[in-house]
Amino acid sequence: MKATVVDGLEIGTNLPPLTVRFTRERLARYAGASTDFNPIHYSEYFATQAGLPGVIAHGMLTMGAALRVVTNWVGDPGRVTSYSARFTRPVVVPDDAVGIEVEFSGSVFAIEGSLVTVSIEAISQGQKVLGAARAEVDLGVRVPHRDHEV
Amino acid sequence: MAITEAHAGRRYSLGDPYHVSAAKIAEFATALGDDNPRYRGESPVAPPTFAAVISAQAWNQMFADPELELSLERIVHGDQRFTFFRPLRAGDALIATATIDRVRIRAGSELISATVEIAGRDAEPICTAQATFYHAREAAA
Numbered sequence: 001m002k003a004t005v006v007d008g009l010e011i012g013t014n015l016p017p018l019t020v021r022f023t024r025e026r027l028a029r030y031a032g033a034s035t036d037f038n039p040i041h042y043s044e045y046f047a048t049q050a051g052l053p054g055v056i057a058h059g060m061l062t063m064g065a066a067l068r069v070v071t072n073w074v075g076d077p078g079r080v081t082s083y084s085a086r087f088t089r090p091v092v093v094p095d096d097a098v099g100i101e102v103e104f105s106g107s108v109f110a111i112e113g114s115l116v117t118v119s120i121e122a123i124s125q126g127q128k129v130l131g132a133a134r135a136e137v138d139l140g141v142r143v144p145h146r147d148h149e150v
Numbered sequence: 151m152a153i154t155e156a157h158a159g160r161r162y163s164l165g166d167p168y169h170v171s172a173a174k175i176a177e178f179a180t181a182l183g184d185d186n187p188r189y190r191g192e193s194p195v196a197p198p199t200f201a202a203v204i205s206a207q208a209w210n211q212m213f214a215d216p217e218l219e220l221s222l223e224r225i226v227h228g229d230q231r232f233t234f235f236r237p238l239r240a241g242d243a244l245i246a247t248a249t250i251d252r253v254r255i256r257a258g259s260e261l262i263s264a265t266v267e268i269a270g271r272d273a274e275p276i277c278t279a280q281a282t283f284y285h286a287r288e289a290a291a
Binding site for chain 1: 174177178180181182183184186188189195197198199202203206222223224225226227228229230231232233234236237286
């Protein structure tokens with residue numbers, strides 16, 4: 001555990017943000033790595049047949065990239081005890097060299113003993129693409145913070 | 151016949167365990183653009199959302215169940231929750247069992263809630279993955 005993680009931690013503490021660029025290359029890579037070969041993630045034809053505006057990123061790619069805000073901060077990904085999110089808006093990835101950026105940020109939502117819950121935001125083109133994204137980490141040591149002090 | 155509320159309770163499981171390798175963990179971390187050193191080297195842990203890869207072993211069986219008449223390209227992931235009892239690691243041999251918890255029929259679509267239990271050797275509970283999928287019944291005009 002990095003000592004800096006626990007020091008001065010309060011509800012509302014912001015974690016270092018992260019911007020990730022989603023391109024068609026990233027979608028192809030994620031499809032192969034995850035074995036999710038749903039064609040809405042690589043074929044304009046199937047995406048529009050499904051009523052989508054275009055090829056969209058895997059929800060789990062967005063969710064997985066978002067969790068980096070927490071695992072970068074805590075260092076050891078094995079400390080994550082729960083993680084949940086809703087896929088509120090598809091991330092449409094254009095077929096070009098630029099792709100689309102997704103900005104991830106996180107802040108401490110709750111502290112209970114050694115358990116810290118982080119609320120994560122994922123924004124693309126000014127719109128939230130994940131809803132109610134929360135990750136809980138067990139820091140292994142009780143987190144002293146103002147709410148518990150007399 | 152297509153999927154109905156009566157399919158709640160139906161279970162899917164692969165007979166053979168999924169063997170987690172260091173190479174697959176590194177490949178998955180690279181796909182996320184994640185250079186965390188804990189995902190590399192001799193005995194890595196997996197990124198927490200790697201649990202979706204294991205879950206997919208069971209989800210894909212459900213999606214391919216001929217009785218449900220689902221089309222993969224008309225399925226969209228609605229929400230996802232993971233509860234971890236311990237991290238997934240290289241060397242794990244995992245069994246994923248999916249259970250359909252609930253089916254809700256909407257105009258033109260079905261909402262399918264399913265829970266995957268990921269277990270290790272001797273049925274050690276490792277992760278519970280709950281998901282909702284939207285299935286559009288007909289291709290868009």
